[in-house]
Amino acid sequence: GLTRSDVWVFDLGHFGIDRTWHTLKNLYFWPHMKQTIAKYIQSCTQCSKFNITRRKPPGLLQPIEPPNEVFQILGLDWWG
Numbered sequence: 001g002l003t004r005s006d007v008w009v010f011d012l013g014h015f016g017i018d019r020t021w022h023t024l025k026n027l028y029f030w031p032h033m034k035q036t037i038a039k040y041i042q043s044c045t046q047c048s049k050f051n052i053t054r055r056k057p058p059g060l061l062q063p064i065e066p067p068n069e070v071f072q073i074l075g076l077d078w079w080g
Contacts, residue, residue, distance in 0.1 A: 016041070017034070017037055017038045017041055020037050020041060021033065021034050021037050024037065
């Protein structure tokens with residue numbers, strides 16, 4: 001298992017479960033390693049304090065009235 005001197009790797013800062021696991025798997029191994037890392041990161045008070053959601057929540061869809069005439073509403077998809 002990990003000793004307190006080994007846990008310094010966790011305290012360096014973690015960049016999500018997958019990236020932390022990829023870093024640690026080259027240095028250490030223990031059973032259920034990825035699950036342990038996931039639990040540790042999800043319970044980290046620093047992460048919960050500073051990793052705020054940076055995305056705006058999606059808005060509600062607004063219904064549009066059906067058009068009365070041909071080409072009253074025109075939609076274009078730009079690509080490129």
